[in-house]
Amino acid sequence: MSAVVSLGVGKLRYLDRLEPKNGDWPRWQVCYCGICKTDRLLAWSTGTEGLVLGHEVVCRDGRGHYYALNNEINCGNCDYCRENLTSHCRHLYELGVTHHGGFANWLSAPPHSLYLLPLRDARLGMLVEPLACAIHGVERLCIALALQQVAEPRILIIGSGVAGKMLAHLLYHRVTARLTLCDIDAEAMAWARNMSIKCRSIPFHEHYHVVIECSGGQGALALALSAVRRAGAVMIYGIPDSGEALPISMRDIFNRELTLLASMAGCTQETFSEAIRYLEQHQAFFATLLGRQVSLQQLPGELLHNAPQAGTRSWVTVTPQ
Ligand SMILES: [Zn+2]
């Protein structure tokens, strides 16, 4: 039994005699676990001492079936759950965030939180959780799109990391719009040209009906707000730095009649199941998102000090197959 445990801000340790448990839930063998920005932020935050992180998990049962974990365990009874806003459940357990997650050989989780993977390559199951969040993001974006009076709105996506790519891919296949992707790294955008998505390093000024900020970078929201046209909408999707204030005055929001919205998490039963179906249809695209692979022993250094290769997800092989 081995696991990587947080020992406080910026400290992670590999331990080879630890079986992290979450109450009485059954245990599952962890095969792979993605490393995302949330993990990197948590590793440098207070309040994670003694916790096993990792929430983009692929497990296997005793019969050799592979499953993706929906790490949000909700109560099903509170007002948010009844409105299907389960990410805001008043009694939410988040494996890998508030309870032990997937950076360990074994994970204890309720059976209903595991979704059977019908994929040829089970590693792609690590992308189900971030894709379910992106599907939730597109659902929220459609509310903002309904405010626009044009048949083909111009949509700008800032940042072509994994989140930006997933959102661009979903919008390309599901929404009638003129899509532009913006990133400072030309190579990071190269994939989008094959799909006739326009690429720019600097967006046009006050030009887009809707802008999605996916980079979480400093100053990126100011760029989004300068790129959106009057009566347009800006969605915050990338995790902003804590303490970063809105770079716009209330008067400007009012005068330009802007809509601001955000999308965070959103792994409901529906988005999770839909993410698996979508992944199954587009396995070749999602395979290109798998980046650097490390072992559980290498994870502390990777998580604390290495950025992912542009536009890909780094990941851990927890149990060699
Ligand atoms: Zn994540």
Ligand SMILES: [Zn+2]
């Ligand atoms: Zn609830």
